[in-house]
Amino acid sequence: MEAAVRTSGLRKEFRGTVALQGLDLVVPPGSVFGYLGPNGAGKTTTIRLLTGLLRPTSGTAEVLGLDVASRPDEVQRRVGYLPGRFVGYPDLTGGEYLRYLAALRGGVEWSEVDRLADRFELDLARRLGTLSHGNQQKVGLVQAFMHRPDLLVLDEPTTGLDPIMQAEFLSLVGEASRSGATVFLSSHILSEVEAVADTVAILREGELVRTATIPELRAQVVRRWDVTFVHEVPADVLRAIPQVAEVRVRDRTAHLVLAGSAEELLRTVAPYGVENVETHETDLTEVFLRYYTHEEEPWRVA
Amino acid sequence: MPLPGTDPGTPFLLRSVYLKSLRDVRHGLVGWSIGIALLVITESLIWPSFRDMPDIEKLFSQYPDYMQRLFDVSAMTSGIGFINSELFTLMLPVLFLVHAIGRGARLVAGEEEDGTLDVLLVTPLSTTRILLEKAAALVTGVFALGLVLYVVTMTCSLSIGMGIGPLDALSGCLSMVLLGSEFGLIALAAGAATGRKSLAVAVPAALAVAAYVLYVAGLLVTSVDPWQHLSPMEQALASGPLGGGLPLDFLWLALGCAVVTVATLPMLDRRDIAAPG
Ligand SMILES: Nc1ncnc2c1ncn2[C@@H]1O[C@H](COP(=O)(O)OP(=O)(O)OP(=O)(O)O)[C@@H](O)[C@H]1O
Ligand SMILES: [Mg+2]
Numbered sequence: 081m082e083a084a085v086r087t088s089g090l091r092k093e094f095r096g097t098v099a100l101q102g103l104d105l106v107v108p109p110g111s112v113f114g115y116l117g118p119n120g121a122g123k124t125t126t127i128r129l130l131t132g133l134l135r136p137t138s139g140t141a142e143v144l145g146l147d148v149a150s151r152p153d154e155v156q157r158r159v160g161y162l163p164g165r166f167v168g169y170p171d172l173t174g175g176e177y178l179r180y181l182a183a184l185r186g187g188v189e190w191s192e193v194d195r196l197a198d199r200f201e202l203d204l205a206r207r208l209g210t211l212s213h214g215n216q217q218k219v220g221l222v223q224a225f226m227h228r229p230d231l232l233v234l235d236e237p238t239t240g241l242d243p244i245m246q247a248e249f250l251s252l253v254g255e256a257s258r259s260g261a262t263v264f265l266s267s268h269i270l271s272e273v274e275a276v277a278d279t280v281a282i283l284r285e286g287e288l289v290r291t292a293t294i295p296e297l298r299a300q301v302v303r304r305w306d307v308t309f310v311h312e313v314p315a316d317v318l319r320a321i322p323q324v325a326e327v328r329v330r331d332r333t334a335h336l337v338l339a340g341s342a343e344e345l346l347r348t349v350a351p352y353g354v355e356n357v358e359t360h361e362t363d364l365t366e367v368f369l370r371y372y373t374h375e376e377e378p379w380r381v382a
Numbered sequence: 383m384p385l386p387g388t389d390p391g392t393p394f395l396l397r398s399v400y401l402k403s404l405r406d407v408r409h410g411l412v413g414w415s416i417g418i419a420l421l422v423i424t425e426s427l428i429w430p431s432f433r434d435m436p437d438i439e440k441l442f443s444q445y446p447d448y449m450q451r452l453f454d455v456s457a458m459t460s461g462i463g464f465i466n467s468e469l470f471t472l473m474l475p476v477l478f479l480v481h482a483i484g485r486g487a488r489l490v491a492g493e494e495e496d497g498t499l500d501v502l503l504v505t506p507l508s509t510t511r512i513l514l515e516k517a518a519a520l521v522t523g524v525f526a527l528g529l530v531l532y533v534v535t536m537t538c539s540l541s542i543g544m545g546i547g548p549l550d551a552l553s554g555c556l557s558m559v560l561l562g563s564e565f566g567l568i569a570l571a572a573g574a575a576t577g578r579k580s581l582a583v584a585v586p587a588a589l590a591v592a593a594y595v596l597y598v599a600g601l602l603v604t605s606v607d608p609w610q611h612l613s614p615m616e617q618a619l620a621s622g623p624l625g626g627g628l629p630l631d632f633l634w635l636a637l638g639c640a641v642v643t644v645a646t647l648p649m650l651d652r653r654d655i656a657a658p659g
Contacts, residue, residue: 124657128654128655128657131504132503132504133500133503133504133654133655134654134655135653135654152508152651153506153507153508154506156503156504156505156506157505157506159504161500161501161504163497163500163501163657163658164657164658164659165497165657165658165659166497166501166658167496167497167498167500167658167659168498168501169498172396176393176396179389179391179392179393179396180392180396180402181501181505182389182392183388183389183392183396183397183398184398184399184502184505184506184507185505185506186388186506188389190389190391220501223501
């Protein structure tokens with residue numbers, strides 16, 4: 081099956097600033113793809129290139145097997161799009177706004193709109209201008225989902241949603257994915273998409289720094305151990321252990337970052353007289369933040 | 383232009399970009415119509431007392447020659463001449479231009495600055511189709527104002543006895559519609575080309591002033607004469623515009639509208655759409 085999204089050498093410059101430097105991305109069909117990165121990484125730029133709102137400086141983007149630059153309308157028919165900052169017509173009610181977009185798209189079943197509005201507890205009789213930010217965002221989500229698109233492209237979809245609605249959104253994403261749609265969603269934080277994403281790509285300064293499945297990332301979970309010795313810390317011995325990624329010494333305590341099994345560490349340090357071992361729980365977020373903040377390659381699993 | 387397969391529950395004015403664009407202007411059109419109607423009625427009520435003033439012709443013969451031609455003052459002793467010089471040679475053209483340019487700027491640049499254009503563009507509709515429907519809605523709105531102007535002018539003329547015939551009023555109103563449409567479409571074009579509402583207003587406004595200067599200069603300086611015919615202002619106003627018949631110049635205005643529209647259609651495909659916010 082063809083990729084839902086395939087870009088090759090996709091590059092975008094804005095008057096001198098390079099927003100995206102030669103992106104090569106493949107999103108498998110039917111997957112939920114989390115597109116992550118810090119502010120200014122190029123997430124929105126990528127999404128606007130995929131939806132045909134921006135023209136690439138060079139390179140190509142294919143969506144559902146169609147070249148975006150040459151066949152934008154066919155792409156736009158099959159895509160559901162939520163902009164990073166969704167804005168509807170403030171003088172229309174939610175219902176009127178969705179009726180209008182449904183008329184332009186054609187082939188929208190109104191019962192689907194009602195179902196989605198129900199799920200989000202959205203009052204379609206209220207004018208968009210009078211809705212809170214989060215409730216406007218729900219209207220944006222409904223218009224993206226309502227025509228049951230083959231590909232959903234959602235730019236920071238959960239902004240403004242309360243935790244209950246975030247959970248509702250994630251379950252909708254799961255349902256769309258199970259019925260065969262591909263979901264491409266951007267976010268700043270891994271924990272937000274961890275539960276639904278099959279694959280995540282991490283973008284930094286316009287470059288892809290990592291593409292991985294969630295299990296692959298989990299394998300990279302690191303732990304922090306503080307090991308206090310009776311005498312001096314055998315720093316060189318600790319550094320020689322492959323699973324120990326980082327060693328910082330303060331007095332008689334070694335602050336270790338451990339990736340993978342602790343077996344060899346325990347065996348090695350025992351003869352040196354260990355007074356205390358303290359472990360700190362860590363999660364995927366820590367792995368992930370490394371990609372954001374560190375210039376060098378993050379830890380690898382030994 | 384409702385699209386096929388539209389759900390019957392959809393309100394009529396939300397069934398296409400064209401209808402939605404008309405819906406957006408409906409309140410504005412009512413306001414503009416009332417304003418224009420009041421203006422025409424007021425001037426018409428002044429007319430009888432003006433007509434009965436003694437020595438009026440002597441007063442006008444002292445006006446400089448270009449003033450006489452610009453405001454058609456020599457003809458001011460007739461109903462047509464009076465309404466022409468009071469309304470159709472400056473006041474009404476300005477009102478039609480302000481309305482049309484404001485609309486033209488809002489249709490694309492306004493939506494882009496508001497951020498609503500994003501979702502509208504990511505639909506199966508082509509940008510060409512969207513621009514065409516918006517241009518059609520713009521012209522429809524200006525035409526509706528022209529129709530109101532026609533009805534009010536004829537009603538006033540008949541009830542006060544100003545002697546403005548149906549054809550006289552037609553040429554006057556048509557020239558307002560064509561003039562407004564052309565500059566409104568230029569605003570739409572500038573907005574589609576730049577995405578900036580300020581430019582979408584500034585470009586047609588500057589062009590309108592330039593066209594007016596060229597028209598007036600043509601009346602003042604004979605060497606300008608062949609060039610002034612390029613001015614849409616001269617094309618719209620020189621013949622009367624009330625009672626000017628249907629001059630060939632109107633074809634140039636219509637052609638101008640068509641050329642600007644055709645030039646606008648591919649513009650959104652040629653540039654990046656600004657992100658909302
Ligand atoms: N229209 C524009 N003109 C100039 N520079 C731009 C434009 N749009 C984006 N950029 C620049 O491109 C880079 C990427 O921006 P982009 O909006 O894609 O980031 P992002 O990953 O979506 O960030 P955020 O998480 O803050 O939404 C930034 O440096 C930004 O300043
Ligand atoms: Mg963004």
